[in-house]
Amino acid sequence: MADAPLLELRGITKQFPGVLANDHVDFDLRKGEVHALLGENGAGKSTLMNILYGLYHPDEGEIRLNGEPVRIGSPSDAINLGIGMVHQHFMLIPVMTVAENIVLANEPTKGPFLDLSGAEERVQELSTQFGLAVRPEARVSSISVGMQQRAEILKALYRGAEILILDEPTAVLTPQEASELFAITRSLQADGRSIIFISHKLNEVLEIADRITVLRQGKQVDTVPREGTTQEGLAKLMVGREVVLRVDKPQAQPGKTLLALKDLSVLDDRDLPACRSVSFEVKAGEIVGIAGVDGNGQSELIDALTGLRKVSAGQIEVAGRDVTSAGARECLDLGVGHIPEDRQARGLVLDFNLAENLALHDFRQEPDSKWGWLRPRRLIQRAAGLLKEFDVRGGGPRTLAASLSGGNQQKVVIAREVSRDPNILVAAQPTRGLDVGAIEFVHRRLVQERDEGRAILLISFELDEILSLSDRILVLYEGRIVGEYAPDVSEEELGFAMTGGKKKAAA
Amino acid sequence: MSSSAAPESPTGTSAVQSYFATRIGGVLVPLAATILAFFIGGLVVLITGHDPLAAYKAIFEGTGLNWFFPWVTGEAREDAANDLQQTLVVMTPLVLTAIAVAFAFRCGLFNIGGQGQYWVGFIAALYVGTHLEGTPRALHVLLAIAASIVAGGIWGGIAGLLKATVGAHEVITTIMLNWIAIFLGSYLFEIGGLLQGPQPSIPASADVSDSAKLWPIWGSLPALHAGIFIALTALLVFHLLLNRTTLGFEVRAVGFSPGAARYSGISVSKNYFLALAISGAFAGLAGSVDVLGFKFSVDVGDFATNFIAFTGIAVALLGRNKAIGILFAALLFASLEIGTSTRQLDPAVFEPELATNLATMIQALVIFFVGAELLIVYAWQARRAFTRHPRVKPELPQ
Numbered sequence: 001m002a003d004a005p006l007l008e009l010r011g012i013t014k015q016f017p018g019v020l021a022n023d024h025v026d027f028d029l030r031k032g033e034v035h036a037l038l039g040e041n042g043a044g045k046s047t048l049m050n051i052l053y054g055l056y057h058p059d060e061g062e063i064r065l066n067g068e069p070v071r072i073g074s075p076s077d078a079i080n081l082g083i084g085m086v087h088q089h090f091m092l093i094p095v096m097t098v099a100e101n102i103v104l105a106n107e108p109t110k111g112p113f114l115d116l117s118g119a120e121e122r123v124q125e126l127s128t129q130f131g132l133a134v135r136p137e138a139r140v141s142s143i144s145v146g147m148q149q150r151a152e153i154l155k156a157l158y159r160g161a162e163i164l165i166l167d168e169p170t171a172v173l174t175p176q177e178a179s180e181l182f183a184i185t186r187s188l189q190a191d192g193r194s195i196i197f198i199s200h201k202l203n204e205v206l207e208i209a210d211r212i213t214v215l216r217q218g219k220q221v222d223t224v225p226r227e228g229t230t231q232e233g234l235a236k237l238m239v240g241r242e243v244v245l246r247v248d249k250p251q252a253q254p255g256k257t258l259l260a261l262k263d264l265s266v267l268d269d270r271d272l273p274a275c276r277s278v279s280f281e282v283k284a285g286e287i288v289g290i291a292g293v294d295g296n297g298q299s300e301l302i303d304a305l306t307g308l309r310k311v312s313a314g315q316i317e318v319a320g321r322d323v324t325s326a327g328a329r330e331c332l333d334l335g336v337g338h339i340p341e342d343r344q345a346r347g348l349v350l351d352f353n354l355a356e357n358l359a360l361h362d363f364r365q366e367p368d369s370k371w372g373w374l375r376p377r378r379l380i381q382r383a384a385g386l387l388k389e390f391d392v393r394g395g396g397p398r399t400l401a402a403s404l405s406g407g408n409q410q411k412v413v414i415a416r417e418v419s420r421d422p423n424i425l426v427a428a429q430p431t432r433g434l435d436v437g438a439i440e441f442v443h444r445r446l447v448q449e450r451d452e453g454r455a456i457l458l459i460s461f462e463l464d465e466i467l468s469l470s471d472r473i474l475v476l477y478e479g480r481i482v483g484e485y486a487p488d489v490s491e492e493e494l495g496f497a498m499t500g501g502k503k504k505a506a507a
Numbered sequence: 508m509s510s511s512a513a514p515e516s517p518t519g520t521s522a523v524q525s526y527f528a529t530r531i532g533g534v535l536v537p538l539a540a541t542i543l544a545f546f547i548g549g550l551v552v553l554i555t556g557h558d559p560l561a562a563y564k565a566i567f568e569g570t571g572l573n574w575f576f577p578w579v580t581g582e583a584r585e586d587a588a589n590d591l592q593q594t595l596v597v598m599t600p601l602v603l604t605a606i607a608v609a610f611a612f613r614c615g616l617f618n619i620g621g622q623g624q625y626w627v628g629f630i631a632a633l634y635v636g637t638h639l640e641g642t643p644r645a646l647h648v649l650l651a652i653a654a655s656i657v658a659g660g661i662w663g664g665i666a667g668l669l670k671a672t673v674g675a676h677e678v679i680t681t682i683m684l685n686w687i688a689i690f691l692g693s694y695l696f697e698i699g700g701l702l703q704g705p706q707p708s709i710p711a712s713a714d715v716s717d718s719a720k721l722w723p724i725w726g727s728l729p730a731l732h733a734g735i736f737i738a739l740t741a742l743l744v745f746h747l748l749l750n751r752t753t754l755g756f757e758v759r760a761v762g763f764s765p766g767a768a769r770y771s772g773i774s775v776s777k778n779y780f781l782a783l784a785i786s787g788a789f790a791g792l793a794g795s796v797d798v799l800g801f802k803f804s805v806d807v808g809d810f811a812t813n814f815i816a817f818t819g820i821a822v823a824l825l826g827r828n829k830a831i832g833i834l835f836a837a838l839l840f841a842s843l844e845i846g847t848s849t850r851q852l853d854p855a856v857f858e859p860e861l862a863t864n865l866a867t868m869i870q871a872l873v874i875f876f877v878g879a880e881l882l883i884v885y886a887w888q889a890r891r892a893f894t895r896h897p898r899v900k901p902e903l904p905q
Binding site for chain 1: 750751752753754755756759760763764766767768769770771772773
């Protein structure tokens with residue numbers, strides 16, 4: 001009886017034009033359980049949860065709550081049934097305070113007036129009860145992403161949610177914030193709430209979930225208990241084939257120094273120092289990883305290296321040549337390849353076709369053009385070769401970049417950068433938003449490029465990625481390099497340094 | 508690897524779908540907008556107590572487009588030829604001012620300054636055309652045209668320079684430059700003005716010398732002039748420049764994604780400047796084609812009544828900023844203007860005063876419906892969302 005499901009989804013089917021997003025999916029949730037929904041991008045996780053939350057209506061199937069069939073026609077039906085959802089993209093109003101956002105649509109009143117202090121008190125109560133630290137009186141626009149997420153969770157709890165859907169909750173969090181979220185999840189669970197945890201990250205579902213349901217291409221592949229499940233096993237269920245999670249790489253054979261930074265200082269957009277006297281070297285044939293929490297000078301460092309931002313002091317050398325004051329074009333021509341963090345806004349012109357995107361750096365030179373005239377046939381020819389070499393699927397040279405999946409878009413970016421035979425390759429968050437199969441490709445390719453003698457600088461907020469790819473790890477904190485580590489460093493030690501721990505310890 | 512390919516297939520399908528949607532939608536929407544506009548125009552004609560079909564037939568015959576029908580013979584054919592000449596004369600500058608809008612648009616800029624660029628081009632060509640007596644005709648024409656291109660280019664380039672250096676919005680600066688050009692023209696040709704013509708009591712310019720006039724090629728009232736070839740060549744140049752040169756590649760890259768362009772070492776500000784300068788050159792060319800082709804002089808009053816470049820914005824919009832689209836859109840707008848003019852339309856069928864308004868109304872409706880495309884698409888999706896389809900985009904691979 002104790003295991004009788006609180007919530008059951010039976011045979012849920014949802015057809016979108018051209019895609020069967022959910023194909024007879026069964027899912028159940030027990031009281032007080034954390035049940036993870038695992039799958040790659042496009043596997044149908046969000047569709048299933050949007051059906052549960054009343055945003056979509058299923059074509060087939062039924063939903064039962066406490067054994068009773070229910071019809072959820074809209075999110076307000078879901079809320080009334082005690083189902084709350086925290087979306088991947090927060091739905092908070094930036095100019096309002098945390099408390100105002102939480103009570104919105106359900107405001108406590110004193111006579112005809114809004115009882116704001118009452119609201120703040122109630123929020124504070126909930127916040128203490130579950131260890132969800134927020135400042136009720138702070139404006140949403142001024143608080144951290146982690147706190148915004150906690151506000152979203154509080155909002156669901158305030159509305160009486162017994163079942164909480166968390167949609168990719170860690171995607172936007174730092175490692176510290178993520179572990180705080182796990183603690184919160186556990187305290188909610190202890191209070192008897194049930195949680196559906198949507199994710200595509202294997203390690204987190206194994207850490208937090210009691211049971212794991214895996215979706216692949218809209219179908220429920222399996223539901224497994226956490227005990228006895230491994231990352232490899234889950235990856236295989238997710239992707240449908242064996243996936244190499246560990247990056248197998250031979251020992252690095254560092255050669256001569258290709259990138260050298262000497263006391264580099266860079267200002268941010270508000271003219272405040274973002275990088276302060278950063279010095280390091282990257283040699284041919286090694287991957288140097290820069291670990292750090294977002295906003296500690298990474299973007300400015302990347303911009304300076306790629307000629308997009310002026311350097312306020314110090315020096316940058318690429319293969320022995322001073323490129324400190326070089327612009328973006330010169331940097332490209334001097335052999336700085338760049339996989340930008342935001343491939344959609346910076347890496348690709350989404351409305352250009354793949355041939356044009358692949359020519360984005362080289363269109364001024366032969367054979368792409370001559371005397372200022374493009375040679376479309378050569379562009380297409382070259383693109384066809386590169387698309388094949390890099391196994392880009394979902395389109396040919398004339399396909400618009402916008403219509404490719406994220407993984408294939410990233411392959412196009414990598415193909416373009418690598419094909420120019422760069423000395424150094426700056427890879428910023430190269431696997432952000434990609435699914436397991438594409439991540440595997442990107443990682444293998446980076447190691448391959450390393451072994452061909454390029455110097456690779458990897459900037460990532462994913463500790464796993466830094467740890468598994470790097471030959472040396474530098475930690476960037478408040479614009480300074482605060483430590484250098486070997487790749488066998490523990491995650492704890494690295495996390496500690498990333499939050500300025502080392503400095504505190506020294507003081 | 509076969510299983511990892513499978514998730515791409517829905518994306519592949521939607522890529523194909525969206526490709527055809529943009530291809531067909533590109534023609535379909537302007538066409539549907541035009542048909543709808545004519546339909547509503549017809550309803551209005553009906554309300555005023557006239558026969559819409561007869562009115563449209565009369566307007567059509569007024570455009571001279573029936574000249575292309577082999578069964579129109581004799582006097583009717585001569586009339587048609589005369590009408591068609593006028594339609595094509597009006598179409599010529601429309602094509603050029605539309606290119607001036609379209610080129611900037613493909614760089615992500617909205618050039619409202621075509622009118623000012625047209626006028627400075629007009630004035631520059633007029634100046635050269637009224638001076639340099641005794642220059643051989645071909646050279647004189649060429650110099651006048653070159654002057655208009657340079658003047659228009661400078662006028663557009665000023666807005667481009669302001670955009671590139673201090674980020675001044677091109678909509679504001681080009682509108683301001685329009686007024687500067689208009690008042691400059693009034694100042695130059697008013698009574699006692701620097702370039703006033705030979706008659707001291709008339710605020711107008713002198714006529715351009717015969718040696719600077721564009722060659723008439725067909726008819727005489729006034730004749731269709733060689734400017735039509737200039738406009739057609741300009742369309743070709745516009746198309747090739749944009750799609751076949753590295754310059755056009757940069758312009759389009761900046762227009763689609765300034766961020767990605769910057770990352771590829773393309774200077775965004777340089778392209779803003781170039782795009783507006785080149786746009787201005789096309790509008791300036793429109794001015795010289797008009798003054799050397801059939802206007803030959805300018806009256807101060809013209810500066811307040813000529814809106815050719817604003818019509819050009821509408822033409823570019825309807826023509827989807829593409830060469831072939833602009834050609835047909837310009838033909839449509841010129842036809843509406845000539846077909847409803849007092850001279851062409853039989854008052855027994857439809858009063859010309861009403862007809863002129865009808866033309867304006869149809870033009871406005873066409874633009875309204877083309878502009879409403881987004882609204883229509885949105886309404887369509889919203890409707891589907893409320894029935895069986897998703898309100899939120901389906902979860903597809905990114």
